[in-house]
Structures are given as structure tokens and as C-alpha cells.
Amino acid sequence: MFSVSRRVLLQSFRRPVHASDLTCRRSCLTYLETRRAYSDKPPASSASSARDRNAVGVFTPKSAAIFLLTGLGLLYYFRHEKAKVLEQQEKDRANKAYGRPTVGGPFSLTTHTGATYTEKDLLGKWSMVYFGFTNCPDICPAEMDKMGLVLEAAEKEHGKIFNPVFVSVDPARDSPSRIAVYLKDFHPAFIGLVGSYQAVKAVCKAYRVYFSTPPNAKPEDDYLVDHSIFVYLMDPQGRFMEAFGQTVTTDEMLEKIREGHCGVEG
Structure with a gap:
């Protein structure tokens, strides 16, 4: 050329x-x-590089923070919704029978003071029964605290007509003396119950409670325990009235009691 x-x-x-x-x-x-x-005209490679720089420049520290916060929010939301779905599934499973579901029945366990405790000891008061274990790091203490708050508020309105009960699903490690020490951190009216593996299995079956404690576990063994998370409300005749899941707040529990949903009279 x-x-x-x-x-x-x-x-x-x-x-x-x-x-x-x-x-x-x-x-x-x-x-x-x-x-x-x-x-x-600028070279094609220069124009492409400019576009690439502009595209990278959009992802600023501010946009990265927004992206991170959005991701954490979605994670919390989906975990909360999953807990609600699992709770509803448990309730649906417990309510398959027509009318009032059959929850509760005969049992014989040992209290944290060493006395024998049966289903007949639940009669005469409204009982709140919770199944857990003393090695539980966070869920059990939170539910026990919630029961204590509900108990204090309900007693102010209805009197001392409630009976809070803690049933251990870890009989290998939860001796009566250990439960006694554990209950000192919660409402003084709590009664702690434990028994042999077979006795605990029987009462859990009666209350439709799932637990995963190994049947041949020893106190020195290291294992995890999974279990249902419900507070069962039983009437003075020992009949099942309501199951409060982990997502139910103290205000919601008290509201159900106030509105007479559970048949409590002031």
C-alpha cells in the first residue's frame, strides 16, 4: 500500500x-x-478494556456489603421458615387421629429429689411438660426460660395452678442429682424427671416425642442427642390440650391461655 x-x-x-x-x-x-x-478511532482492544474496567468498578465495597447482608437475611429467613414447616409437620403428625390427639399416658419416673413420679402426679393442675437434656447447649435452656416466663405471668392472672415438668431424654448422663443442679438456673417450681432407658422410651412414646439417645450409652460416652422441641400443656385431668413449638413466643402462649383456648379459668 x-x-x-x-x-x-x-x-x-x-x-x-x-x-x-x-x-x-x-x-x-x-x-x-x-x-x-x-x-x-480507538483500537478495539482499548474499547473492550474500558468496558471491562467499568464492569469491575460496579462491584464496590458498598455493593459487596449489601450483597453479603442480603445473603445473611435470606439464610435467616429460610432457616426460620424451615423450623416452622418442621413444627407444623410434627403437629400434623400428632393430629392424625380424629378429635383430640392421644398424647400422654401411664409412666413411672424418678424426680430430681429421688422420689417416684407417675402420671397421677400431674392431676389437679395444668402441667407444662418439656422433654430435653442437661447437656443441651442452647435450645433447651431457651425453652426452659420461656416456660418460666409464661409460668410467672400466668400465675399472676390465674394463681398457682401450673406444674412445670422437665423430662430428660438422656438417662445415661442425666442422673437425678445432675438434673437437680441443672434446674437451679430456672424457675424453682420445675420438677425434673428421669428413669431407665426403657422407662424414658415409654414416656416419650406416650407423648409422641422423638429422641435419638443411643440405648446402650454410658455416662462417659460422647454423643449427640436430637429430640422433639415442644412444650405440652396438659389439663388438670391429665388430658392433652396444646403443644407449643420452638417458634411460639411467650406472648403467644399467654394469649392462648387468656382467651380460654386451653380452658383455663381465672
């Missing part, structure tokens, strides 16, 4: 103009203008 300078082109204009020269000059000028126009 050859190059024609503007100086040479101007010198050629001083000569006599012929029709053929005019056509040639127009062609040369057109070529020069076209070449200048192309030379003024």
Missing part, C-alpha cells in the same frame, strides 16, 4: 488541470480523509 503526502498533492494542483487529473485528485483526497477517520 503506498502513501501520498498532502504537499505532493498540493503541488500537483498548480499544474494545468485536466479532466483525468481532477478525477485522480478527488480519489486521493477521499483516500486521505478516510484514512484519517479510521486513525481517530
Whole structure:
């Protein structure tokens, strides 16, 4: 490809103009203008790099923080919804029978003071029964605290007509003396119950409680315990009235009691 300078082109204009020269000059000028126009455009690679820099620049620290907070919010929401779904599934399973579900029945366990305790000891008061274990790191203490708050508020409105009960689902490690120490952190009216593995299994079956304690576990063994998370409300005749799940607040529990849903009279 050859190059024609503007100086040479101007010198050629001083000569006599012929029709053929005019056509040639127009062609040369057109070529020069076209070449200048192309030379003024940035290279394709430069334009692409600029676009890449702009795209990267959008992800600022602020947008990263918003993205992180949004992700954490979604994680909390889905965990909360999953807990509600599992709770409803447990209630649906317990309510498969027509009318009032059959929850509760005969049992014989040992209190944290060493006395024998049966289903007959639940009669005469409204009982709140919770199944857990003393090694539970967070859920059991939170539910026990919630029961204590409900008990204090309910007693102010209805009197001392409630009986809070803690049943251990970890008989290998939860001795009566250990439960006695554990209950000191909660409402003083709590009664702690435990028994042999078979006795605990029987009462859990009567109350439709799931637990995963190994049947041959020893006190020195290291194992995890999974169990249902419900507070069972039983009437003074020992009949099941309501199951409060982990997502139910103290205010909601008290509201159900106040509105007479559970048949409590002031």
C-alpha cells in the first residue's frame, strides 16, 4: 500500500488541470480523509478494556456489603421458615387421629429429689411438660426460660395452678442429682424427671416425642442427642390440650391461655 503526502498533492494542483487529473485528485483526497477517520478511532482492544474496567468498578465495597447482608437475611429467613414447616409437620403428625390427639399416658419416673413420679402426679393442675437434656447447649435452656416466663405471668392472672415438668431424654448422663443442679438456673417450681432407658422410651412414646439417645450409652460416652422441641400443656385431668413449638413466643402462649383456648379459668 503506498502513501501520498498532502504537499505532493498540493503541488500537483498548480499544474494545468485536466479532466483525468481532477478525477485522480478527488480519489486521493477521499483516500486521505478516510484514512484519517479510521486513525481517530480507538483500537478495539482499548474499547473492550474500558468496558471491562467499568464492569469491575460496579462491584464496590458498598455493593459487596449489601450483597453479603442480603445473603445473611435470606439464610435467616429460610432457616426460620424451615423450623416452622418442621413444627407444623410434627403437629400434623400428632393430629392424625380424629378429635383430640392421644398424647400422654401411664409412666413411672424418678424426680430430681429421688422420689417416684407417675402420671397421677400431674392431676389437679395444668402441667407444662418439656422433654430435653442437661447437656443441651442452647435450645433447651431457651425453652426452659420461656416456660418460666409464661409460668410467672400466668400465675399472676390465674394463681398457682401450673406444674412445670422437665423430662430428660438422656438417662445415661442425666442422673437425678445432675438434673437437680441443672434446674437451679430456672424457675424453682420445675420438677425434673428421669428413669431407665426403657422407662424414658415409654414416656416419650406416650407423648409422641422423638429422641435419638443411643440405648446402650454410658455416662462417659460422647454423643449427640436430637429430640422433639415442644412444650405440652396438659389439663388438670391429665388430658392433652396444646403443644407449643420452638417458634411460639411467650406472648403467644399467654394469649392462648387468656382467651380460654386451653380452658383455663381465672
